[in-house]
Every structure is written in structure tokens, then in C-alpha cells.
Amino acid sequence: MARSHTPRWRRPPTSRDGSFANWARTESSTPARWVLPATEEEVATIVRQAHADQRRVRCVGAGHSFNGIAAPSDIAMSLDKLRGIVAYDDSTVTVLAGTRLRDLNAALAQRGLALPILGSIADQSVAGAIATGTHGSSLQHRNLAGLVTGMRLVDGTGEVRDYAEGDESLDAARVSIGALGVVTRVRVRVVPAFHLRERIDWLPVDEIADALPEIAGSAEFAKVWWMPHTARALVFRYDRVAAPRTILPTVLDRFVDEKLMHGGLLPAVYAVQDRRSGWVPSWNRVAGRTLHKPSRVGPSPMIFSTPMPVRHTETEAAVPLESGGAAWDAAVRTVDACGAHVNFITELRFVKGDDGWLSPAYGADVVQLGAYTAVLSHRDRYFEEFWRHMRELGARPHWGKEMDHTAEELRGLYPRFDDFVALRDQHDPDRTFANPFLDRVLRP
Numbered sequence: 001m002a003r004s005h006t007p008r009w010r011r012p013p014t015s016r017d018g019s020f021a022n023w024a025r026t027e028s029s030t031p032a033r034w035v036l037p038a039t040e041e042e043v044a045t046i047v048r049q050a051h052a053d054q055r056r057v058r059c060v061g062a063g064h065s066f067n068g069i070a071a072p073s074d075i076a077m078s079l080d081k082l083r084g085i086v087a088y089d090d091s092t093v094t095v096l097a098g099t100r101l102r103d104l105n106a107a108l109a110q111r112g113l114a115l116p117i118l119g120s121i122a123d124q125s126v127a128g129a130i131a132t133g134t135h136g137s138s139l140q141h142r143n144l145a146g147l148v149t150g151m152r153l154v155d156g157t158g159e160v161r162d163y164a165e166g167d168e169s170l171d172a173a174r175v176s177i178g179a180l181g182v183v184t185r186v187r188v189r190v191v192p193a194f195h196l197r198e199r200i201d202w203l204p205v206d207e208i209a210d211a212l213p214e215i216a217g218s219a220e221f222a223k224v225w226w227m228p229h230t231a232r233a234l235v236f237r238y239d240r241v242a243a244p245r246t247i248l249p250t251v252l253d254r255f256v257d258e259k260l261m262h263g264g265l266l267p268a269v270y271a272v273q274d275r276r277s278g279w280v281p282s283w284n285r286v287a288g289r290t291l292h293k294p295s296r297v298g299p300s301p302m303i304f305s306t307p308m309p310v311r312h313t314e315t316e317a318a319v320p321l322e323s324g325g326a327a328w329d330a331a332v333r334t335v336d337a338c339g340a341h342v343n344f345i346t347e348l349r350f351v352k353g354d355d356g357w358l359s360p361a362y363g364a365d366v367v368q369l370g371a372y373t374a375v376l377s378h379r380d381r382y383f384e385e386f387w388r389h390m391r392e393l394g395a396r397p398h399w400g401k402e403m404d405h406t407a408e409e410l411r412g413l414y415p416r417f418d419d420f421v422a423l424r425d426q427h428d429p430d431r432t433f434a435n436p437f438l439d440r441v442l443r444p
Helices: 040-052 101-110 126-131 168-174 205-217 248-275 277-290 300-304 321-337 376-392 407-413 417-427 436-442
Strands: 033-035 057-060 075-078 085-088 092-096 148-154 160-164 182-189 195-204 221-226 232-241 296-299 313-320 346-351 366-373
Touching: 040 057, 040 075, 040 148, 040 182, 057 182, 092 101, 092 148, 101 126, 101 300, 126 182, 148 168, 160 168, 168 417, 195 205, 195 300, 205 221, 205 232, 205 321, 205 346, 248 277, 248 296, 248 300, 296 300, 313 321, 313 376, 321 346, 321 366, 321 376, 366 376, 407 417, 407 436, 417 436
Parallel strands: 033 075, 057 075
Antiparallel strands: 085 092, 092 182, 148 160, 148 182, 195 232, 195 296, 221 232, 221 346, 313 366, 346 366
């Protein structure tokens, strides 16, 4: 999974040289031009013209990915002007596709509403998070794409298509990896706003595999973190509670994590560790203890999301729930087996099964196991050894993270893969939305 060095990430489309690089700086490209439509009609006009001129368009959201899924090779389209809530009621909200999750969370909170579940980062665009199968951690809730009850997109010929709940094509479009069209708006389920209490417990790392069924059922939301080269893992559980009188301690805790640690100290530490990786195990033993914190209470978006982390790379595998223990043990063994010094957590999360054709949780509940590192000199051998084990367990990759899978391998992992490709032929017969990533994972 070797990657060349890429330039510093710039928020598209305002970079002076017009280049694109994803958040992880693992992929970059220089599109011929950027376009910034302000309406759905402008999106359709741009796509129709590109189709007529036999050019390619790639939609760019926040760029918060670890592979080339969003990298534009010709025309780069930013949806930064398509933001905001279009309509809402007590159970659903219709939102423009370029809206950032953090802004949607704030707008919903003002209305006494919330998304039922969120992932760890709230900086992504709504459309981008859905298209890649972004998820939280709960066997009672599906990934963010599973919240979608309706969608509108502009297909490869410039036609606007609407999908409603019950339409089989909506199941294909839920996790579309940007291959079916430019999503312009989505309708998602919402619930009354709620607060969560976070509880964190230690457990020996070699006991996690056997404890997974108990952990998964012990709270509505639960996950596991392990700092490699240490003997204990952290089990996070989240339960609904009444709103506290103040959330000031939680706000201050977030400020320290985001601004002082991830924004100040950790970038400097990780820069040194990339050159002196032998220091990593000792650092991990100290840093791991700081992850165990007193119980926090706050609004669900605040508790679900983590601070924007220091720059690093990630890969992630979804394995059937019954294989979760084996996957965990394999991931732990991988660190020693490949001789890597890994300075980022291994994360295990639970996701309820769904009907999205390209969803990693299609058809059954899964454990999604993430391997992360900021020691770039060890990344390739770490990820390759990780995937050697995950492939043996029939794992599906996360669409937004490091992956070297090809169409033929993915075809064997997704029962509706050929159906998705056939629908793509209808929506984008001339591959207006293709890029090198899609050429690899879906065939040219």
C-alpha cells in the first residue's frame, strides 16, 4: 500500500494552485478546474456539459478520507454552497448535501432534535459521510447511510433522480461511493435530542475477544480502544441520561484534548516518533493512561465525536459479528508479527446490519476494526499484515480508508456488487463520475 508524499492539505476549492489532497495527505491530484455550484440546477448544468464534452466530474466534500475516493482527475466540484436544512418534521430532516455534520448537529439541536448515531468526526459533509458508510458503534443502530429515507441526485447525463423509502435503488444509493451521481439533498431520520453518560473501564487486552458479546450488549453504544504495545484496553460505554445542569467540565475537557493535545503537543511528538519509532512503546504506556478519564455527560453530538485528531493514516475492516473475537486477536498479534511501532489506537466498533448494497454491514451485524498509525515508515507493512488476517475472515474494507482491493475481490464480498455495477451503467453509462479509485474498485 505504498503512497507517495503529497502536499499539505488545502480546503478545496480555494487553494492557490488548484490542487487537491485528502485530509490524510495520502492522495493528491491537480484537476483541470474547480466548479462551485450554488443550486441543484447549476449542478445539473455542469454535469450535462461535462457529459457532452466527454469530461469527468468528481465531487469533493470535506476531503476527510484516507484514499483516493474523492480525488478529481478532471473537473472538481465542491458542494460548499449547497448547505443547510431544507425541511424537517419530528422524525426526519431534509438537508443539502454539502452541509457539514457539525453544522447539521447544531441546527438540529436548536430544534430539539438529533441524529440517532454519529461517527467519531463531525467535519465531513453529509453526502460524503453517507457515501462511504461512515458509522458509529452500536448493535441497535445502523451506519449513517442507514438513516437515509430519501435522496436526490444528478446522474451522469445531468438528469435529476429522486429516491424514496421502499425504492430498491435507494438501497444502492445509500453507500454509492460517488459512482451513481452527485447527491444534492438527503432526507434522514432524526430523534428528540438526548444526553449521554460516558463510562470507561480497563480490561486486559487478551480478555477482549471473549468479552465482546457482553460488551456489545452492555450499553446502547459501546466501543473498544487499545493502545498498541500495552497490556490493557479501554471499554467505552454510553447510556442515555437526563440533561445535567451544566456541561462545562465536558466542554473544558474537549478544549484541552482538541486545542492543547491534538492541536499542539501530539503533532510535535508524532513528528519525532516518525524518525525515532523505538520511542513509541514507552510513549504508548504513558499516553494510554491519559485516555482513561472520569465519567462525562453531555449532548449526544458532543459525546459521540472525538477531537479532530493529529494527522495519521487509517485502514478498517468489517467482519461478521461472530468473527469479531478472532479479528481482535489477529489485530493485536499483527503489531508484534510485523515488527511495527504503532503510535495510534486500534479501535473496535459494532454496527447493526443493513440493506445498503455496498455497505460494509450489508446483510448482518458486523464488528468494524480499525488499524491506525502516524509512523509512516511502518504503515505499509503494518496494514499489509493486518489485511492478511482480515482477508482470511472475509472482511470488507471501509470505503473511505486505506484499501488496496480490486473489483474482482470486492465482487466476492458483496452479494449485490453486480447489481450495483448494472445500476451504475444506467446512471452513469459514460463514466462521467469516474476517477482512478472507482476504476480500480468497480472496473473501468
